[in-house]
Amino acid sequence: MAAVVVLVLAAMLAHSLFFSHVVINGRPRERFEWHVIDHYFLSTQILVGLGVTLALTAVAMAGGIVIGVALAVMRLSPNPIVSGSAWLYIWFFRGTPVFVQLLFWFNAYYIFPTFTVGVPFGPAVAHFDVTTWLTPFVAASVGLSLNEGAYMSEIVRAGIISVDEGQTEAAQALGMPRLMALRLIVLPQAMRVIIPPTGNETISMLKTTSLASVVTVRELLFQAQLIYSANYEIIPLLIVASLQYLWVTSLLMVGQYYIERHYARGSARQLPPTPLERLRRGLLIRPGQAGFGRAPFIVGND
């Protein structure tokens, strides 16, 4: 019964999407204007925007992961000043909206017109002119990375804590220093816990980068807005952007599957087959043949 309801609703949705018309100013018009969507989907402006979105996602996630790992390690440090400052960072960046942080970095040159590298309170080594360096893209990258770092650190920390303490102990008994044990023994095992939420974070970041349109980064949504502000095809262009986000998200989900599989090494006796392998096996083994009903893999979790 429920299935019938769902099917009817799906049919109505499909009809509305593809075949229905609206009457505007006395003239009937295709409701969703698929020809407009089709026209802009692969247009240069949109593809350039997509490229910027992907670049921003990659930079922000890379920065976020580096910061996150560093913060997680700091928080687990026995030194209270080190762990305390990491806690403070996380508290601050999780407690303020990322949108506000983006606006802040976009306008940061008001308060930090120059950026100096050198000995603290001593001689300077290099000067940066922030007004020229802090382009919208850089501002958005910095803002998103710093914010993402706070979230990633909690994910990494959960991963580190999930690894049995006996592992650190065995590593220390071999004479490994704390950080080496963390890098060689604990983090690789923590990956199994870290990867799935990191995949979610990446997917979420892909969409969060659309906030950067407000600080004039020429990413996907910005480009769509640029086009519809000229031709008023608002809904079709929002659909174009959405479809672009959708297919990249789908791709990321596939990637996540394979990375998770890679880090399951050593915890499962035999890795489960990939969808491709499953398909191939399904084609090779015909029903009725021996082995068809056998479990295709064993996952050891003793």
Next chain:
Amino acid sequence: MVRAEGVRKHFGRHEVLRGIDLEVRTGEVMCMIGPSGSGKSTFLRCINHLEKVDGGRLSVDGHLVGYREQGGKLYELRDREVCQRRAEVGMVFQHFNLFPHMTALENVTIGPVRVKREPKAEAEARARQLLARVGLANRVGAYPRQLSGGQQQRVAIARALAMQPKLMLFDEPTSALDPELVGEVLDVMRSLAEEGLTMLVVTHEMGFAREVGDSLVFMDQGVIVESGPPREVLSNPRQERTQAFLSRIL
């Protein structure tokens, strides 16, 4: 090799070690027995500086554990020095603690390659020899999950041996094993003892203690209650607490 004088350790207000005195001579195999919670593991972990000693003197091979003595004063060792000392003491755990993301071979080579900075080829060749010696020549590429408990513990022993330790600590190495797998691990330990390795073994395998051990200590509530040649302690315990413990487990 190991000398403990009045070693104390407490966790919060709970005194776990209340003045341990003992000496393990070079080449000696000392077995340690005692009821659960008596502080056996804690003592082994102190020797390796996995726990900090709160009082008394504990030294390994003439070096104070965790401290340097200079002009009658004690200076805490830096992390790097602590690691160097740990690398000279092998430790085998009750639950093996093999690195699950590495093959048996990688488990055995990681210490020499990363900590001692030995060339990889050299470390690998020696790791293969060690794995062969514990009877696992054909399981070199297996991950810990693919090995039985007895096999895992033998890899763990090979991993500790790969560091060429002066002293080996065993913390109930067979208690997590199915009875039929205990023998294969004890056989490896027996052969190490025959080669003259200095060993301190916490165990409840009385047959092993009797045949392989040079001495036996009985620990209870953070003190050593009785010690002596294994046969004597096991057949003629002088202390009441030892008698009570032995009658319970034999």
